[in-house]
Amino acid sequence: MKTTILLFCTLTASIHRAQPPVIAEGETNTLSVRIEFKTTVKGQALVPEQTYTNSFGEDYKITAFRYYIGHIELLSNIHAAKIGNDRLYRLCDATIPTSRVIEFSVPSGKYDGISFQLGVDSIDNISGAQEGELDPAKGMFWTWNTGYLMAKLEGESAFSNIPTGMFTYHVGGYKGKYNTIRKVSLNFSPEQHLQIVRTHTITLVIEADIDKWFDSAHKLSIAGRAFVHSPGEWAALYADNCAAMFKLSSMEFK
């Protein structure tokens, strides 16, 4: 029996879709970039199980902090250098150091900042089953109201009004006014800007400060709200605060 087979093979298309960015080592006029995302509280590295106090005087311990990073770009007045293709995401996890290191190369240039997206594009929220960093088994997916979380923060606090004493903020939503996708842009200092032209390798350390989750763009105390489990107004407020957590803490040149 003969079998007729049609195989559509889109060679150029997203074979590496949703995999961590990998860009081949370039020639001499390329810039190797290493980004390390760190989780901090008041400038110090987050210690799991340690009790902290937020600006409302509420105690808290962190048990989980994860977020999706995508669309990394080095910014320049002349041109922006995009990293990899548009559908590359990295799930950064406070408990997994390797998940928070991203390495890539771009053409050398006068870059004056970096930007990235927090969360997953709407197209990837509506396109069915995904794999790699977007595998729903990674626990960043709402099964009953389809969509990816942009960030998840969980912990314990005496101020939580839920019976377990936990706080569980699952922030997501990609529709309309409740869209939680956020863009973060961080500028280099004039000095960093000058140095970047003369170097081949840079390491950027970007800190995410947990305190700002509760108090930055909006004041969101644990007593006031200890959980978010669906898209909506609250998720959008926490998304604003999440975006405000990130700052460029250091840059090394080689």
Place this chain on the structure above:
Amino acid sequence: MMRKIIIAICVFMGAGLFTFHISEKEFFSGHALIATPLKFKIPKGFPQPQYKFENNPLTQEGFELGRKLFYDGRLSKDGNFPCASCHQQFAAFATFDHALSHGFNDQFTTRNAAALFNVAWMKELHWDGGINNLEVQPLAPITAGNEMAENIDTVIAKLKADPGYRRMFTRAFGDGRINSQRMLKALAQFVAMLVSANSKYDKVQKGEAVFSPAERQGYTVFKAKCASCHKEPLFTDDSYRNTGMPVNNRINDFGRMAITGNRDDSLKFKVPSLRNVYLTYPYGHDGRFYSVGAVVDHYRFRVINGPTTDSLLRNKLNISDDERFNLLLFLRTLTDSGFISDKRFSAPAP
């Protein structure tokens, strides 16, 4: 038996298109296993499906894998709840005679299991439309504590441990890698293929059968009173409406509002198809109606007007007893007995 191998390769720029004619022997011995394409037939008069098959090309092997998964209890925590436990073929893949289905550890679900047919035409799934793509729907029942109560990693580990599945994934996808995406795409292939379009009604449309006079009168009533929501040929317009059913205050299910966060969506539920309606009882999102007649009587006498009650039902439906009788006869013509006895969709041999 030796067969000649004909290979025609057409390569287009950008997207390469390869066409192979190969023998079965070659098919299974070659290192690049290529699955057999399967065609999705759009019944005459049906619109284009919503499901994007181009992102999940249908194959015989993908469909068979999806069928095996659909009937496999290992997708649930204790092995007792395959998809098919709540989606029974003889009930047009709804749960027969259960207002609410049962799940893990003797728990009830909070909604009546939806019948699974013609789902490829649905823009969203579930009574509240919370699922935006057919492929990701199974994640909801698999992970719900009162349904299959399993987690995705464990399901994948169980599948990976089974050499039979490794073979089937290889045949369907070209290599033996097993992950949630492939499992879900295979399930989507099986479920999308559940097309029901050969009832007496369909045969009448095609000129292969005729309605009795009473059925014809019932069809006239249907077109006048029901068809704006239960739109032909799918017998649903795929919209969300409050049909004036008071909330069950043990379940407190407000439907679509839970998904959109919009008060205007309070108590709105997806309009179900009326195809196979006599197979899928009980009715309503919580299965509160135990007969088709009871649903019709709700619309005749018991619609509750609230802020979001559908404008088409605010004055109830004016259907006389005679019209009701004929309408019910017409609705019986929507039963597709070929669909529920189709061997392609039944449990695979173990």
